Amino acid sequence: MRTVVWFRVGDLRISDHAPLRSALDGEEVIPLFVLEPDLFAPARARKQAHRMQFWLDSLHALEANLRQRGSRLVVAKGRTREVIPRTVRQWKADRVVAHRLVAPTEAEHERQLSAALGERLELFEGQTLHPPGALRTGGGKPYSVFTRFARAFDRYASIDPPLASVRSLPRLARAVTTNAEALPTCKALGITRNPAVLEGGERAARKRLREFLRKRAATYAADRDRMDLEGTSRLSADLVAGTISVRQVWTEAEGALGDTDATFAFLNELVWREFTHSTLQDRPEVLSRPFRPQFLGFPWRTDEVAWQAWARGQTGYPVVDASARQLLGEGFVHNRARMVSASFLTKHLLIDYRRGEAHYLEHLTDGDPAQNNAGWQWSAGSGCDAQPHFRIFNPVLQGQKFDPEGNYVRRWVPELARLPARYIHHPWDAPEVVLRDAGVRLGKDYPRPIVEHGYARSRFLARASQHLETRRKRD
DNA sequence: TGAAATGTTGGGGCG
DNA sequence: ACGCCCCAACATTTC
Numbered sequence: 001m002r003t004v005v006w007f008r009v010g011d012l013r014i015s016d017h018a019p020l021r022s023a024l025d026g027e028e029v030i031p032l033f034v035l036e037p038d039l040f041a042p043a044r045a046r047k048q049a050h051r052m053q054f055w056l057d058s059l060h061a062l063e064a065n066l067r068q069r070g071s072r073l074v075v076a077k078g079r080t081r082e083v084i085p086r087t088v089r090q091w092k093a094d095r096v097v098a099h100r101l102v103a104p105t106e107a108e109h110e111r112q113l114s115a116a117l118g119e120r121l122e123l124f125e126g127q128t129l130h131p132p133g134a135l136r137t138g139g140g141k142p143y144s145v146f147t148r149f150a151r152a153f154d155r156y157a158s159i160d161p162p163l164a165s166v167r168s169l170p171r172l173a174r175a176v177t178t179n180a181e182a183l184p185t186c187k188a189l190g191i192t193r194n195p196a197v198l199e200g201g202e203r204a205a206r207k208r209l210r211e212f213l214r215k216r217a218a219t220y221a222a223d224r225d226r227m228d229l230e231g232t233s234r235l236s237a238d239l240v241a242g243t244i245s246v247r248q249v250w251t252e253a254e255g256a257l258g259d260t261d262a263t264f265a266f267l268n269e270l271v272w273r274e275f276t277h278s279t280l281q282d283r284p285e286v287l288s289r290p291f292r293p294q295f296l297g298f299p300w301r302t303d304e305v306a307w308q309a310w311a312r313g314q315t316g317y318p319v320v321d322a323s324a325r326q327l328l329g330e331g332f333v334h335n336r337a338r339m340v341s342a343s344f345l346t347k348h349l350l351i352d353y354r355r356g357e358a359h360y361l362e363h364l365t366d367g368d369p370a371q372n373n374a375g376w377q378w379s380a381g382s383g384c385d386a387q388p389h390f391r392i393f394n395p396v397l398q399g400q401k402f403d404p405e406g407n408y409v410r411r412w413v414p415e416l417a418r419l420p421a422r423y424i425h426h427p428w429d430a431p432e433v434v435l436r437d438a439g440v441r442l443g444k445d446y447p448r449p450i451v452e453h454g455y456a457r458s459r460f461l462a463r464a465s466q467h468l469e470t471r472r473k474r475d
Numbered sequence: 476t477g478a479a480a481t482g483t484t485g486g487g488g489c490g
Numbered sequence: 491a492c493g494c495c496c497c498a499a500c501a502t503t504t505c
Contacts, residue, residue, distance in 0.1 A: 225476080339476070378476090390505045391477050398477090457478085461505060 001026030002173075004087060006098035007033045007073070008106065010127055011242035012058040013202045014065050014169075016162035018124040019097035029170050030091060031066050033059065034084065035077045035182065038105075045189040050331030050365040051237075053186055053193055054200040058241050061201025063180055071169035075182040081112035088117065091176055095120045099242075102132050102277050103369050104284045128274050129159050129246055132281035142282040146385045149278070150271050162248045196330035197365050198237055205238035209249060213256040221265040227319070227334045227408040233266070234332075236366035239273065246270060276374035279384045287373055290382035294471045298382070299463060300352035309450050310345050311359055313413070316449035318425055319399040320344045322412035329412065331365035336402050342379035343393040348456040350463065353380035381464075389464050392457050399425035415445045 003023035014020055023029045038044060045052045063073040076083045084096060100110065100123040114121050125131045135143060135152045143149035172178065186193045198204070212233040216223065223231025238244045250270055257263040280286065290296060309315045313324035323337035333341070338360075345356045357376040361367040377383025381391070403409060406424030410417040416424055418438035423430035427440060428448055435442060442448050 336476085343477095387476075388505090392505085394478060457505090465505080 001095070002028040002030065002091065002093045004030045004032050004084070004091075004093045004096045006084065006096055007031060007062065008098060008101060009039070009055055009241055010101045010103075010106070011099045011245075012055070012062050012200075013205075013243050013245065014062070014069070015165045015202065016126075016245040016248050017099075017166075018126050018163065019099055019122075020166065021163050022097050022122070022124065024166070024169070026094070027170065028173055029071060030074055030087075030093060030172065030176060031071055031169075032074045032076060032084070032087060033062075033183075034080050035075065035184070036080055036109075037078070040184060040189070042189045045184075046191055048362055048367065049186075049191045050194060050197050050363055051240075051367050052189065052191055053197050054237050054331075054365045055241055056184060056186060056189075057200030058202075058243050059183055060185075061203065061243075063183060065202060066169065069166060069169040070171050072172045072178045073180055073183070074172075074176060075179045077182055080109045081116060084113055085116045088120065091173070093120075095122060097122045097124065099124050099126045100131075101127055102281045104280075104287065107281075107284075126245060126247070127242070128277050129153075129250060129270065130156055130274065132274075132278040135278065142278065143275070144384050146272065146275050149275050150268070153271050153274060159247060159250055161251050162245060194331065198234065198332070200237075200241065200243060202243045205235065205244035206248075208234055208238065209244060209252060213253060217253065217257055217262055217266060218260075220262040224265065225336050225402050227322075227337050227403045228405060228411075232335065236368075236371075237332075240366050240368040240371075246273065272374075273371065275385075276370040279374065280370040283384075286377065286384070287369055290380075291377055291384045292382050292386070293475070294468050295380070295382035296471075298352075298467055299350075300346075301350040303349065303351060306349045306450060307351055307355065309447070310341075310349060310351070310356075314447050314450075315344065316428075316447040317344065317395040318406075318409040318413055318416055318427065319395050319403060322409045325412045327360065327363050331363055333360075333364070334408070336398070337408070338375060339379055340393050340395055340398045342376055343391075344395055346380045347392045347460040348395075348451055348453070350460060353377060353382065389468070390461060392460060394453060394457075396425045396453070413446070416440060 003026045005020050005023045011017060066073050076087055088096060096117060101107065110123060130153065135149060135156055137143055143152065216231055220231060223229050235244065235249060239246055250267065253266055254263060283291065311324060313321035315321055319337065320341055323333050323341040326337065327333045342353065342356055345351050346353045353376045357372055361372050374383060378386045381387060381389030399409065406421045409424050416427060419427060419430065419440060420434065423434060427435065427442060427446065440446055
């Protein structure tokens with residue numbers, strides 16, 4: 001038996017990898033990665049440079065891990081639906097195994113491949129803890145409320161421990177050429193490496209998990225919301241690329257932390273991840289339109305000036321600007337800052353959440369359609385179990401609560417670094433002398449707010465309730 | 476996984 | 491002693 005193991009962005013690892021494990025039951029294993037032009041063409045790759053850097057590092061790490069265990073990674077360029085059947089013919093493989101992924105583009109690849117290969121393609125679950133779609137309400141429908149979903153999740157089934165790690169792999173048949181040199185580098189794709197982007201690969205992922213569990217997990221419940229602290233796991237990009245499996249994270253966290261508040265808070269985030277993936281599988285159309293139909297035709301504004309101010313971090317609201325600059329600077333944004341930022345774009349500036357969603361997807365190292373869409377629709381109020389539309393973050397209060405000393409702002413908005421904590425989240429209220437001592441000339445070194453909070457708040461409330469009211473009457 | 480407005484309660488100052 | 495006002499602290503409602 002000769003088996004092709006189709007590695008994908010989503011399972012770039014060899015540990016806890018069910019398809020690989022299954023392939024080892026046969027004699028020969030051909031690890032394969034496909035360089036889809038839709039993803040790895042230079043122009044496309046550059047549009048998501050942070051993520052691409054992380055993925056390429058992870059791919060090279062995967063190749064090194066395979067090699068270390070006696071195998072190699074075969075790299076093929078072209079469209080999945082053509083390349084894989086060709087590979088199967090060329091190397092006379094008996095079957096192809098892979099993880100099933102929920103993103104619509106990935107699901108489409110699977111459909112096309114299944115049409116070409118029929119029974120010879122075998123897909124395994126593993127992107128999530130329980131297969132998306134497995135949890136249903138009594139009426140057989142997908143859950144639309146997270147707390148209900150989470151309760152069903154707890155009762156559904158126990159979570160299996162990860163598969164034992166693979167010590168050695170069968171040597172690649174001599175006839176098979178690896179073409180490993182085709183694995184691109186950042187340089188080859190014209191991407192300038194950003195040293196602030198996390199290190200990819202399985203080893204780095206495991207190290208991150210261990211360090212989190214050892215140093216920060218105990219205080220996770222309280223610290224996770226603090227934008228100025230490193231209180232979170234930073235595993236988001238790993239979970240997207242699959243350099244660690246969610247099952248490994250779950251099992252290790254449970255083992256290390258026991259039955260504590262921190263465990264619950266952390267694992268609950270993983271359940272949110274389950275929820276977003278399930279939602280995307282059941283309703284892939286959320287990627288193009290609001291989950292809640294009342295939000296169809298919402299009167300968003302087109303305001304290029306406001307958009308640019310938001311995207312570049314020049315709105316005059318320090319926390320909002322810090323988060324915009326953190327995104328561009330390191331391809332990551334603290335979750336709390338994401339929420340504040342998304343709330344500001346959609347509610348204060350009345351700009352379509354889809355524009356923010358696309359911007360995040362472009363720059364985030366952990367950009368993932370399911371998670372990113374769910375986050376943005378949650379903030380806009382249009383999503384599945386979203387916050388109510390009238391919940392509007394006050395960026396000043398959020399800053400004071402979750403960046404009490406202002407150090408998050410100081411890090412990303414250096415022109416305000418010398419302002420005392422008292423004024424750092426609302427520099428426009430600072431006395432002239434305080435501003436002067438801090439070297440801040442409002443309107444020159446740092447902008448005045450592009451919109452006044454109270455005004456923006458009531459503007460959104462009025463516009464939203466008017467739209468939703470009309471909508472409700474019509475439907 | 477809000478914020479702001481509004482309502483309630485209770486202590487203290489004061490006439 | 492009592493009512494009245496103020497206001498902080500907290501609770502509830504509304505957006």
